[in-house]
Amino acid sequence: MVLASAAALPVLLGTASCRSEDLFTGPDPLTGPPRPAPDVVTLEAVIAAEHTMIQLYRAAIEGDRAAARAHGLEPLLAEHEQHLARLQARLLVPAGAQASPSPSAGAARGGVTISRLRAAERASAAGLVQRLGPVEPALAQLFASIAASDVTHVMALGG
Amino acid sequence: MTAVTAVGSVPALQAALAAEDAAIFGYGVAGAHLSGSSQSAAEQDWTRHNEARDTLTAMISALGATPVAALPFYRLPFAVHDAASAVALAAYLEDGVTRAYLGVVAVSDRRLRTFGALAMQACAQRAAFWRGSTQAFPGLGT
Numbered sequence: 001m002v003l004a005s006a007a008a009l010p011v012l013l014g015t016a017s018c019r020s021e022d023l024f025t026g027p028d029p030l031t032g033p034p035r036p037a038p039d040v041v042t043l044e045a046v047i048a049a050e051h052t053m054i055q056l057y058r059a060a061i062e063g064d065r066a067a068a069r070a071h072g073l074e075p076l077l078a079e080h081e082q083h084l085a086r087l088q089a090r091l092l093v094p095a096g097a098q099a100s101p102s103p104s105a106g107a108a109r110g111g112v113t114i115s116r117l118r119a120a121e122r123a124s125a126a127g128l129v130q131r132l133g134p135v136e137p138a139l140a141q142l143f144a145s146i147a148a149s150d151v152t153h154v155m156a157l158g159g
Numbered sequence: 160m161t162a163v164t165a166v167g168s169v170p171a172l173q174a175a176l177a178a179e180d181a182a183i184f185g186y187g188v189a190g191a192h193l194s195g196s197s198q199s200a201a202e203q204d205w206t207r208h209n210e211a212r213d214t215l216t217a218m219i220s221a222l223g224a225t226p227v228a229a230l231p232f233y234r235l236p237f238a239v240h241d242a243a244s245a246v247a248l249a250a251y252l253e254d255g256v257t258r259a260y261l262g263v264v265a266v267s268d269r270r271l272r273t274f275g276a277l278a279m280q281a282c283a284q285r286a287a288f289w290r291g292s293t294q295a296f297p298g299l300g301t
Contacts, residue, residue, distance in 0.1 A: 152297070156293050
């Protein structure tokens with residue numbers, strides 16, 4: 001019944017000599033979901049980057065458990081997991097939508113060295129600071145705090 | 160810079176300046192109870208906070224405001240009577256300054272946000288050094 005009504009709608013609109021865009025001032029529900037807000041796009045990118053960082057740490061830990069213990073990787077991984085949880089909590093996901101972008105496959109393939117982790121932490125901190133400008137204040141503060149944490153990780157990793 | 164931005168920026172910068180002044184005082188106390196490399200580190204950090212105070216003072220003046228004056232004395236959060244409590248005080252001071260710069264990150268001026276974020280990083284690194292461990296959310300807490 002709902003489908004039948006929807007199918008009949010263009011006919012009715014045509015009969016009334018008006019188009020769907022004449023009736024709606026907001027996003028047109030007939031053309032799909034609205035484009036995500038800029039903050040959402042930024043947040044999704046940061047979440048994806050945090051997923052990749054976690055993959056790197058897990059690969060480094062699984063690759064050399066002795067080195068992971070020596071460099072204290074587990075606590076740093078735990079902090080990245082906290083970052084991810086808090087970032088994801090900021091993202092309101094409509095019912096039925098994917099919760100967050102999938103981590104890029106293969107991001108952590110190959111041996112993950114301590115120097116690679118250091119470089120990733122530095123890049124993450126720099127990337128977060130670059131994203132501060134246009135986002136709303138509370139999100140900017142979260143990004144800045146995570147960036148500060150990442151920088152301390154560089155230090156913890158001997159950088 | 161718009162007037163709206165400046166209105167939001169000055170209180171945040173003033174709060175950061177007040178935190179820097181408190182840190183300068185606190186490091187003076189902490190340094191007196193430290194020796195060797197720890198004392199050298201405290202002196203180095205004291206210098207960094209003095210430099211940051213000068214930077215903030217200049218920024219606030221450039222925005223047409225009068226920088227807040229340092230207090231003659233600050234109440235310490237706990238008694239400092241040995242090296243361990245001095246180290247704890249240094250970490251406490253850095254946490255406080257980190258929080259103050261987090262306020263700068265919330266202003267609308269993009270350059271100030273970046274300035275605040277980079278200042279937070281320096282404070283968080285010093286806090287981690289004194290604490291001997293990192294934190295997931297410097298300035299924000301758990």
